[in-house]
Amino acid sequence: MIRRIAIVLIGILVVLLGRGFFYYSGFYWAPHIEMPSFEQVIAPLEPSTEYSDVYEKGEGIVLLDIAHDNVGVEELNVLTSRLISRGLTIEFFSPGDDLKKELLGKEGEEKEEGLKEKPPVAYIIVCPQAEFPKEEREAINTFVNDGGKLLLIADPTRSGEMNSISLKFGLIFEPDYLYNMKENDANFRNIFITEFKENEITKDLEKIALYTAGSITSADCTAFVDQNTFSSVIETRKGLSPIALTNESKVLAIYDLTFMTEPYNGILDNNQLISNIADWLASPAEVPGAEAKAEKATS
C-alpha cells in the first residue's frame, strides 16, 4: 500500500516539477531598494540684512521714463524713495511728452520755446519695450554730453529696446542670462557677485545678489561674475559683467531689475548698491569743459 501511495506521490511530483521547470528557472530575489534620503534636501536662502541708509541732501530733478511701455513705477519704489530722501524730485516722461523739451533745459536750447528752466540732473530708463525715435535718441545723447546722468536698467525677463539707446555709449545688453550651478541664492539664476572695480557705484560693496541678470558688453564694466558663473548664450568669454559705468561715469547700465525690488533689495549688500546708485544720481557730474562752457554762456 505504501509503495502504491509512493508511486502516486512520485507521479504528482513529476508533473509538478515538470510544469514548474517548464515555466520557471528560479525565483526573483528583489535587490535592496535604496530610498532617496530626503532629509539631505536643503535650500539655503541668503537672509535679509539690516540696512540703514546714510546720505547727503542734494537737489535736482530726476526724469523717469514711463513713455516706452516701461515697468510699473511701483517696481521702482525702493530706488525712488532713496532719491526722494536725498532731496531729488521725481518727474515722469509720459507718452505724448517731448523728450527734447523735458531733458534739455533753456541752457541747452536757448532759442526754442517751452524748454524747462531747470533741466533734470538725471534720466532713468527702465526696461523700455517701445522703440526710441531718432529725435529722442539724439536728445539723450545731447543730455549726457551736457553733463546729465543716464541710468539704464534692463532685465533679461523683459527683453526690450535698451540697446537702441545704450549702443551709442558703447554698451551692449546681451540676449542672455547669467547662472551659477555651484553657489547661488536658491536658484541657478540668482547669482552672487563679489568682484568689483572701485568707483562710486561699488563703494562699500562686498557681495551682492542679482536675480536673473544678463551680461553687458562694455569697456567699462564695473562688477564681474566668478569663474562658476556662466552666460546662457556666450560661451567664449570669461569675466562677464552685469553692471557697467561708462562715459566719464555719466552712464550707468545695470542688467537686473529684481535686486532693487522688495524683498530682494534686503539681501546681502543690495541696499548699499541701491544707495550708491541714488548717491551717484544725486551728485553733480564732472563734465570736462563745463566751466569753459559756463563762462562762454555768461560773457
Add this chain to the structure above:
Amino acid sequence: MPRLESVKKFMRRWLGSVSFFALIGLIIGALISIPAIHKPNIGTITISGLIVEQAYVDDILEMLRYARDSRDIKGVVLKIDSPGGEASAIEQIYLDILRLRSRKPVIASIGARGASGGYYIAVASNFIYAEPCSQLGSIGAWTTLPTPEELEEDIITSGPFKSTGGSRRKATAELETVKQEFALAVMSQRGNRLKLSEEELCRAEIYSGVESLKYGLIDDIGTSTAATEKAASLARIKNYGLIDINEELGIYRPLLIFLSMEDLKAQTSLMPRYYYLYFESR
C-alpha cells in the same frame, strides 16, 4: 514452464500496478499543478503623454497595483513615452513602482521621450532601455511663482499667506528642494551606474539614448522586446505569456498629450504648483 508463467504473471501484476498508480499520480499531479502553477506572464504598462490629471495618475497607480497583486504577472515592462507632469503625481508613481519592484522585476522601455517626470518614473525600475534617439534627462522642475492676491472687501483670509502659500522667495527655495529631490531619486536608484555628477544632472539637459547610455542614465539600448526578455530573465521565467495591463483594465492614453507654456500659466492659481515636466518655453 510453470515457473516462467508465474514470473510473467508476477511482472504483469506489478508492472500493471506501477503504471496504474503512476498514471493516477500524473493525473492528480496535472489536476493540482494547473491551478497551482500558473503560466507566468510579463505585464506591460504603457505610460504616455502628460501626467497632470489625477484621474490618469489614479489609472496608472491602479495598473501598478494590479501588476503587484496578480499571481500570474511575474515581471513588468513600463513602456514610457512621456515628458513628465505634475511633481506630486510623478512622485506617487515613482514610489509605487519602488513598491512593485520589491516583489517583481520592473523594466522601463523608453520610447520617443522619457524626459523630466517621464525619466523620474523610469529610474524606479530595475533596468532601463531606451532607443538610440530617445529624448531623456531634463532632470529638474518648474514652477510659477505665486502672484500677489487681489484683495477684496468681502473675502478675507486668516493669514497673509492663506491664499498664496508663501512668498515668491519661499517658492523659489521650494523649487530648489523639489529639484534636489529629483536629483536624489536619480542618484539613489542609479547608484554607481551613473557617470554624471549632481551638478551635471541638475543642468537639466536632454540627452539622446546613446548619450544616456554613456552617462549611465540608462542600462542598454533596446526596444520593449528586449525589455520583455530582460523582465523574464530577472523574474527567472520561461515560456511566458504577455498581458497588456492597459487593455486588461481598459486604460488608455490621457486626454492631455501636450502642454504649452501658455497652458501651464493658465493652469496656475495663486499658489505655486511644481512640475517635473519638459517642454520648450518658446
